[in-house]
Amino acid sequence: MRALLKLADAIDWLNEQVGRLMYVFAMIMILIGVYNATVRYLGSFIGRNLSSNAYLEAQWYLFGAMFMLGAAYTLKHNAHVRVDIMYGRLSAKGQAWIELLGTVLFLLPFSIMVLYLSLPWVEFSWKLHEVSPNPGGLARYPIKTVIPIAFALSCSWSSYF
Template sequence: MSFWLRLARGIDRFSERTGRVLYWLTLVMVLIGAYNAVVRYLDRYTGLGLSSNVYIELQWYLFSLVFLLGAAYTLKHDAHVRVDVFYGRLSPRGKAWINLVGTLLFLLPFCGLMLWVSWPSVVNSWAVREMSPDPGGLPRYPIKTAIPVAFVLIVVQGVAMLIRQVAVLRGTSLPEEEAGPEEIHGGGHV
């Protein structure tokens, strides 16, 4: 089980690094959004033509990247939306069972479906080098590629989640809520 727990920790570290990059992408997205808002009004009054479809689409593309690629990071931190009617009152083993079954029955099949459904569109977009229909717009094929990449990242993080839940059920690991910082971050004996 120690190999699998090390694998789960490696996946967690990768998701954490991805999330840190997305923090910076979020800042860039906000700055571009602020630029778009300011120059739209400046253009009205000065006619300088500082605004462009490139900046507007870039803002939307960055938003899409943050949303899509941030899903695995969100899953790692258990920060996704959860209907917590009974879950909060369950023991760590009960929570592990819910997470294990939910991951196997819902998360992984949904990700597989999304990969299967999105792949033809991504391949077609690359085949024709799809561009935005707006004048001066950006290419669409790179951003469409983020869809399957995001679902692969979610699957990988889901595997790490499965490993941790099995470890909890086998009694070889503490759940993260009860583990100390050294167990969560890989410094202790789990």
């Protein structure tokens, strides 16, 4: 039992650290967006292209990583979006049952399925060293790697029950 509690604490710590890293990702994403918009207007003013597809793709990659990697942190802090039709009217026990059933019947099976199905896809992308088809685009295999990592973190969130 003590080993399981240590494992749960380690998972808790990991998801907390990943969640904090997402704050940094958000700031970097905003700075890249501001830079890209600024140089695009400046470039049109001086007649030179100062922007790059790499900046746009970096923004999208950071957004995707934030969304996927931040999911377990959001679930841990009970801050995820919820359609609250009946949930708010239920007792604490009723809410706990909905959380438990939703996790066991939907979150875990879906996360395990995506984790299982994404691994060959990510492996293939790494073998090819897949790159964006856009001129100046970024490598795609690192961002594809985020998918199984994110769903593994979501599966590990279930240890909080």
